[in-house]
Amino acid sequence: MLATPGRPPAGQGWAVEFKWDGVRALLGVDSAGGVHLTSRNGNDVTLGYPDLVAGVATDRPLVLDGEIVALDEAGRPDFGLLQNRMHVRHPPAALQAEVPVQFYAFDVLRVGERSLLRETYDDRRAALDDLGVAGWPRFAVPPSTTEVAPPQMLDVAREHGLEGIVVKRRTSRYEPGRRAASWIKIALFTTREVVLGGWTPGEGSRGAIGSLLLGAYDGEGRLHYLGNVGTGFTQAALRALRELLEPLRADDDPFASGVPREHARGVRWVEPRLVGEVEYRTLTHDARLRHSVWRGLRPDRDPHEVVLDGAFARAPLASYGVPAAAPEAPRIVTPDELAALDALRRKGVWEVAGREIALTNLDKVIFPGRDGAPPVTKRDLVRYHARVAPHLLPYLQGRPVNMQRFPDGVTKQGFWQKEIPVHAPDWVTRWRYPDADPGDVQDYVVVDSTATLVWLANLAAIELHPWTSKLPDVHSPTWALIDIDPGPTTSFDDVLAVARLYRAALDHLGVAAAPKVTGKRGVQIWVPVTPGPTFADTRGWVEKVSKAVGRMVPELISWEWHTDRRGGRMRLDYTQNVINKTLVAPFSARPAAGAPVSMTLTWDELDDPDLRPDRWTVATALDRLETVGDPMLPLLGRAQTLPNL
Known part of the structure; x- marks a missing residue:
């Protein structure tokens, strides 16, 4: 049952609840005691919230209606925080601890064999209170009041930073799937001034203007x-705006941070001379307006008076495909900074590379020891990230990065994280993927400084996987990747034999490339590419080379996608050459005993009888780099056109 937008009703006979910023869900307990969570659009989301399932303290048949929420530090539901959980089908314990969720139950539809659909709101609330749901772990029954008038409750919601209120007729019955007038939702809106930077054409009766592109200035005048606003206009206002905007047409995008691709299509840019006023319901973490409504022009205001203030100034601003800022030269950590790290106890603030970074659980073991060496702690990983930064950052800068985290150590289940954590410091560079689907990851971290590497180490981000394309044109790869993926019965000698065949093939083609051991069992080969070809081009090229290599040793190779169909043989994987598919970065650690790292090699080292895929660790990698250097480094940014095959 859905609520109808409206104004606070007058008169008696209404109950008032707060409106929660979460995800609507039905929680059902079947006759066998099984628990099921179903989203508003009918999807089964049970596996995504095992912590809620574990909190259900009854085995009698039951159906509750409510909201899944994640609370911020002030105890308010935060939809941005909840997004870290919404798309994870099997959240590991570490993610459940980092983003705990609750179920706010505000209605009950069935208890045992009793259906409550035809009973009144008051009777259903009484049945809900009798169930004792509020005493279950991670469950709450939010307040409902009949004593306070809706306008006063709306004021309370405003004071506490909530979304608004829902007013429900006390005699109303539950109508599944209907948007009923007996439930009225009143959302809170905030007013702010905005500068107009562009507009999109409308369709049909909206032929004048479809939406306006809005902005504000930072302290440096950028x-x-x-966001956009496309509602709240009268036809007369649309015509008047069109007449004012036409003379201001411009060739270039006026926004320093760019505009998401889906909003930039067909835009008519304008000189930012007009100021307007909008209402909006909430603000996203990267300072974008949600649910905005146009109120009118403000000809009395100068555009440069419209600045990012309050929450807008505090929010980290997203970059939408604009050229990345020139990366800083990697800071070399000093002996004094390393001594300060060693002096910290279990936790503390480390001042390094010009930033103050809060570190926690520094003595926690992240990697068990190997070959008689002591285990590797988080402090050791933080130290490694700080020291390896000059070598690792060139492979990460200007690229979105996916990461695999192991907050409880590599002997426990880890999890992949692409979305930048909502608690990231505002100095961490982030990028919004303009082509992301609504349900996909939107905002990525861009690792462009020593401080960011240290911050990631504190998150126990063990594996760092950069995109093979760079900002701003993430659809043009700068590397073509060859991944020699060993099977269960593949020996490392066989992997090296295939890597040498690639060496011969690439040399024959006159293509520059460099190999690296993965830190686990395999070898990868990275081929620099001049931006221009698409991912389909690089994938097709690597596939042809790999098929030629595979024909030389067919007994070692399987082309099956599924590992259980490969007969234990290796696969020459060319399918990693796709946008947002990645391989581990050079010098990144791997989740195994001893903290092995992926290490770049010379081609001649493929003939070294002592070579092992996990030979170097966080304890020995820097010695190797200081004595041998990085053989792959000369290929970074190298202009190379792949030959036709």
Whole structure:
């Protein structure tokens, strides 16, 4: 049952609840005691919230209606925080601890064999209170009041930073799937001034203007995109705006942070001379307006008076495909900084590379020891990230990075994280993927400084996987990747034999490339590519080379996608050459005993009888780099056109 938008009703006979910023869900307990969570659009989301399933303290048949929420530090539901859980089908314990969720039950539809659909709201609330749901772990029954008038409850919601209220007729019955007038939702809106930077054409009766692109200035006089507004216009206002905007047409995007691709299609840019006023319901973590409504022009205001203030100034601004800022030269950590790290106890603030970074659980074991060596702690990983930064950052800068985290150590289950954590410091560079689907990851971390590497180490981000394309044109790869993926029965000698065949093939083609051991069992070969070809081009090229290599040793190779169909043989994987598919970065650690790292090699080292895929660790990698250097480094940014095959 859905609520109808409206104004606070007058008169008696209404109950008022707060409106929660979460995900609507039905929680059902079947006759066998099984628990099921179903989203508003009918999807089964049970596996995504095992912590809620574990909190259900009854085995009698039951159906509850409510909201799944994640609370911020002030105890308010935070939809941005919840997004870290929404798309994870099997959240590991570490993610459940980092983003705990609750179920706010506000209605009950069935208890045992009793259906409550035809009973009144008051009777259903009484049945809900009798169930004792509020005493279950991670469950709450939010307040419902009949004593306070809706306008006063709306004021309370505003004071506490909540979304608004829902007013429900006390005699109403539950109508599944209907948007009923007996439930009225009143959302809170905030007003702010905005600068107009562009507009999109409308369709049909909206032929004048479809939406306006809005912005505000930062302290350095740069205009930043805050979102679009496409509602709240009268036909007369649309015509008047069109007449004012036409003379201001411009060739270039005025927004320093760029505009997401889906909002930039067909845009008519304008000189940012007009100021308007909008209402909006909430603000995203990267300072974008949600649910904005146009109120009108403000001809009395100068555009440069419209600045990012309050929550807008505090929010980290996203970059939408604009060229990345020139990366800073990697800071070399000093002996004094390393001594300060060693002096910290279990936790503390480390001042390094010009930033103050809060570190926690520094003595926690992240990697068990290997070959008689002591285990590797988080302090050791933090130290390694700080020291290896000059070598690792060139492979990460200007690229979105996916990471695999192991907060409880590599002997426990880890999890992949692409979305930048909502608690990331505002100095961490982030990028919004303009082509992301609504349900996909939107905002990625861009690792462009020593401080960011240290911060990731504190998150126990063990594996760092950079995209093979760079900002701003993430659809043009700069590397073509060859991944020699060993099977269960593949020996490392066989892997090296295939790597040498690639060496011969690439040499024959006159293609520059460099190998690296993965830190686990395999070898990868990275081929620099001049931006221009698509991922389909690089994937097709690597496939042809790999098929030629595979024909030389067919007994070692399987082309099956599924590992259980490969007969234990290796696969020459060319399918990693796709946008947002990645391989581990050079010098990144791997989740195994001893903290092995992926290490770049010379081609001649493939003939070294002592070579092992996990030979170097966080304890020995820097010695190797200081004595041998990085053989792959000369290929970074190298202009190379792949020959036709």
